[in-house]
Amino acid sequence: MEFLLSILLFVSVLVNIFAFNYIRYILGELSFVSENIGSLFRNVVGFAEHLSDVYELERFYGDQTLENLLRHSSELIEVLQDFEEIYSLTEENLDEDEEGELGEPEETNDQETA
Numbered sequence: 001m002e003f004l005l006s007i008l009l010f011v012s013v014l015v016n017i018f019a020f021n022y023i024r025y026i027l028g029e030l031s032f033v034s035e036n037i038g039s040l041f042r043n044v045v046g047f048a049e050h051l052s053d054v055y056e057l058e059r060f061y062g063d064q065t066l067e068n069l070l071r072h073s074s075e076l077i078e079v080l081q082d083f084e085e086i087y088s089l090t091e092e093n094l095d096e097d098e099e100g101e102l103g104e105p106e107e108t109n110d111q112e113t114a
Contacts, residue, residue, distance in 0.1 A: 037087040041083075
């Protein structure tokens with residue numbers, strides 16, 4: 001009976017180690033995908049803003065091709081916003097890191113002026 005329990009304990013430990021490593025791997029992949037989708041979203045928004053700026057120029061205002069491109073980029077942004085939950089996983093961490101990095105120099109500047 002003790003031998004059977006020892007074997008079950010050993011198998012349980014192996015399964016737990018495998019599960020822990022697998023979950024760690026999957027979380028790393030999710031983080032990678034999240035960062036890339038966030039980058040893609042920012043690029044598409046930048047493209048849409050640039051296209052909008054060009055469309056508003058007197059020379060191109062009313063151009064049907066640019067109008068269709070604006071509509072298409074807006075639709076693409078709407079589709080990417082559906083994935084906001086995925087890319088916002090890393091965005092929150094990046095925002096906190098940026099605030100921390102920005103906050104440190106300000107403190108040193110305040111100390112230097114005092």
